[in-house]
C-alpha cells in the first residue's frame with residue numbers, strides 16, 4: 243500500500259482502517275486478524291471513536307480493543323491513530339465544550355493505552371458551544387502533547403471553515419460520508435450529521451489542500467449485497483458502469499470503488515481522498531484493499547466520472 247505525506251506532515255497509508263465494530267459485532271479474534279492483515283499489507287492509519295459502537299454496547303469497546311492490540315503487538319509507534327469526540331453515547335458525551343473535550347481525551351488515551359493521539363477529530367458540530375471555546379480546547383491538547391493534529395467530521399463546509407478561521411490549531415483533515423455512487427439530490431439527510439459529500443465540499447477541500455477521509459465508502463456493503471445499499475444513494479447506470487469495469491478487471495466492485503477514490507486526486511476539482519473502511523471478515527477486507535493497488539488510466543477515470 244502506498245504511503246502519503248499529508249499536508250499536516252502525517253505519513254499515512256492511502257487507505258485507512260475503520261475499527262467501528264471491533265469488540266462489539268466483530269469479535270476480538272476477527273478484529274485482530276483484520277488488523278494483522280492491514281499492517282502486513284503496509285497499512286498504518288487506524289480510525290476509531292470514543293463512542294464506538296455504543297449502539298451495540300457501551301461505546302468503550304473499539305478503543306479498548308485497539309489498546310489491547312497495540313499492547314499485544316507492541317506496534318503503537320508504527321500507527322497513525324485517529325479517534326473522535328463529540329457524539330452521544332448513552333446520554334453522555336454529546337457536545338464540544340471545553341470540559342467535555344478535556345474529559346474525553348483522557349478517557350480515550352486510557353482506553354487506547356497511549357499518551358498521544360495522532361489525529362483527533364471533532365466527531366460532529368456542536369452549534370450550542372462557541373467555536374472559539376471548542377477550538378481553544380483542542381489547541382490546548384496539542385500544546386500539552388496529548389494530540390498531534392486535528393480533524394473535523396460531519397460539519398457543514400461553512401462551519402468547518404469558520405472553525406478554522408478562529409483556530410490557533412486548525413482542522414487539517416475532513417472526515418465525511420463519500421463513495422463512488424451519488425446521493426439522491428439535496429434532500430434532508432436521515433440524521434443531520436451524516437450529510438453526503440457534495441461537489442462544493444470537494445472543491446473547497448481541493449482549494450484548501452485538505453484531504454478527505456471517506457467513511458461508509460463501501461456503501462455499507464451495498465456494492466456486493468444489493469440489499470445493503472443505503473437508500474440515500476442512486477444505483478442506476480453509475481453502479482452498472484462500476485460493476486462492468488470491475489468484472490473486466492477481475493476485481494470486486496468494492497475494490498474498484500476504492501481504486502476510484504485513491505486515483506481521484508488526479509482529476510480537476512477533487513482533493514486527495516483516503517477511503518476508510520473496516521470489515522469483520524479478513525477475506526472481504528483483503529479483497530477490498532486490493533483496490534488501493536489499482537492504477538486507473540485517464541480513460542477509465544473519465545468513464546467512471548461521467549457515468
Ligand SMILES: NC(=O)c1ccc[n+]([C@@H]2O[C@H](COP(=O)([O-])OP(=O)(O)OC[C@H]3O[C@@H](n4cnc5c(N)ncnc54)[C@H](OP(=O)(O)O)[C@@H]3O)[C@@H](O)[C@H]2O)c1
Pocket residue numbers: 259260261262263289290365395396417418456457458459460461462463464466467494496518519520521522523526527530
Ligand atoms: N465520522 C463518522 O461519522 C463515521 C460514520 C460512519 C463510519 N465511520 C468510520 O468509517 C468506517 C467504515 O464505515 P461503515 O462501516 O459505515 O461503512 P463501509 O465501510 O461502507 O461498509 C462496511 C460494510 O461493508 C461490508 N462489506 C465489505 N466488503 C464486503 C463484501 N465483499 N461482501 C459483503 N459485505 C461486505 C462489511 O461487511 P463484513 O463485515 O461482512 O465484511 C461492512 O458491514 C467505520 O469503521 C468508522 O471508522 C465514521
